[in-house]
Amino acid sequence: MERSITWDDGAIRTLDQRALPDEHRTLRLTTIDELIEAIATLAIRGAPAIGVAGALGVALAARLHTVDGRLDETAVLADAKRIATARPTAVNLTWAVERALFRLPQGADAVLDEALAMLDGDERTHRAASRRAADLLRQQCGKGPLRILTHCNTGRLATTAWGTALGTIRELAASGEVQEVIVGETRPLLQGARLTAWELVEDGIPHRLCVDSASAWAIASGLVDCVVVGADRITTRGDVANKIGTYALAVAAQRAGIPFVVVAPESTVDERLLDGSGIMIEERASDEVTHHGGRRMAPEATPVFNPAFDVTPSDLVTAVVTESRILVPGGDLADRIAACTRVVPDFPTAGVSFQDLGPVYADATLVRDTAAAMHRAFQGRFDSVLALEARGFPLGAVVAQRAGTPLVLARKPGKLPGTVDSVQYGLEYGSDRLETQSGALTPGAHVLVVDDVLATGGTLEAAARLVERSGARVSGLATVLELTALGGREKLAAHEVFAARHVT
Ligand SMILES: CSC[C@@H](O)[C@@H](O)C(=O)COP(=O)(O)O
Secondary structure, eight states: OOOSEEEOSSSEEEEOTTTTTTOOOEEEEOSHHHHHHHHHTTSSOSHHHHHHHHHHHHHHHHHHTEETTEEOHHHHHHHHHHHHTSSSSOHHHHHHHHHHHTTGGGOHHHHHHHHHHHHHHHHHHHHHHHHHHHHHHHHHHOSSOEEEEEOSOOSHHHHSSSOSHHHHHHHHHHTTOEEEEEEEOOTTTTIIIIIIHHHHHHHTOOEEEEOHHHHHHHHHTTOOSEEEEOOSEEETTOOEEEETTHHHHHHHHHHHTOOEEEEOOGGGEETTOSSGGGOOOOBOOTHHHHEETTEEOSOTTOOOOOBSEEEEOGGGOSEEEOSSOEEOTTOOHHHHHHHHOEEETTOSSTTOOEEEOHHHHHOHHHHHHHHHHHHHHTTTSOSEEEEETTTHHHHHHHHHHHHTOOEEEEBOTTOSOSOEEEEEEEOSSSEEEEEEETTSSOTTOEEEEEEEEESSSHHHHHHHHHHHHTTOEEEEEEEEEEEGGGOHHHHTTTSOEEEEEEEO
16 A cells, blocks of 8 residues: 655655645655654644654654764754654654664664664554454444444554554455445544545545534434544553544444444553543644634634543543454453463362463563553552562563562572572472562562462462561562462461452
8 A cells, every 4th residue: 555654765755634635745854843844734644654754753863963974862862852742642653753762872774774664564553453443343333334433534644554443444345344434524624524535535435524513413313333533642541542522422422332442553552651631632723723714713812722632531432452452441351361371280280270371471461451450459559569480570570660660589599699588488398488689678668579379378478578577568469360269368368469360
């Protein structure tokens, strides 16, 4: 598919989205100021597209600031900061700029390679998300052809190629499963009317355009089977920032009992935010509202409220679909862990059913979500993480990274150099020890202990003693799995215990 953004021998070449549908104007951006102007005025727009453009912008800056083979990193960083803040709401822009900057120490060519890799991967990413979303819609809405309502522009213009919500519509249309697309015009800049309608015409997909205020009525009147939109930023619990008007569509969809599905790349998920209250909503100039076709429509003295985006809370979102997962807000983490746990009979000894968490650790998203749940359960109440050997290590590291706290490793005997603090604990046959390096746990610290499984509670109880022996306090004990029949929780009654899944 033809790309809306390319790298053209030292310049960023892009379709000027401000001129469509009347005029196919191409811009060749050769300076950072030109790029920032293009992003700020929506010549380049749509979260994934501004991300790719931002990365190419860092490559351009690196090139411009390389003289006689010497790269001026400070100047590139200053340009990168300006690019990243050209629009505040879509997290893809900062994500892409940071990803490109990561290669800066290797020189301008390395930064360009990274940006081009993002550009190359863009279509593949959106096609993968679209396939998943199309399957989900078939499952949710029954056999098509479907009547789909969408908002703003989420197509090849907004993503460099293919699209997210519009990519999903393309995917369904390719197999004759779209009866009609209803497109909200998307005031004030008319991305729906000018851009989505243009892409739908280009692809020959049946559609009708309506004013934004007719969308909810179309849903209420039974003209719509599902609402599918893109996103500019998605929080870890599934709150969704998208073009202003999206929230109202979600309310209408819930009232009508139809699915409200968000399609976006993983780069739109902001790992740092749990809920949408922390998302900065861009407010745009008042003349976008007061003027129409260059003519003033409102009195001079009338002030304006012109947010470019809104936030739809996760409880109105049926699913967020990315290239690698379907996030069902409020969906049960325990069920996902259960689906990834292999039960191995008679291991390690006859009569024991071993809960093998290997596939849980193999699923990066599940590790992240489990760590997030552990973090949430004790948020603001710990300042250190103690991870227990061996399967507590990877999870503890993710929890510590999320919370921004130090990580201390509790090891089996004989692994740590220097003096150690050590506790002994009983096993079914014999005993074992847990050790930390002396001083690794600071007296007075509030420690969250992380391990994989709570069975009899012996290991966690020992870990808690290790914490207390070093003068620190136990904030809580967190595990992936709790085998409730083994009564470990009773042994740990003095502590708060969190387990992401319980097995009886
Ligand atoms: C795949 S594009 C997703 C979003 O960026 C899109 O829905 C949107 O809200 C774009 O807003 P815009 O102001 O046109 O950049």
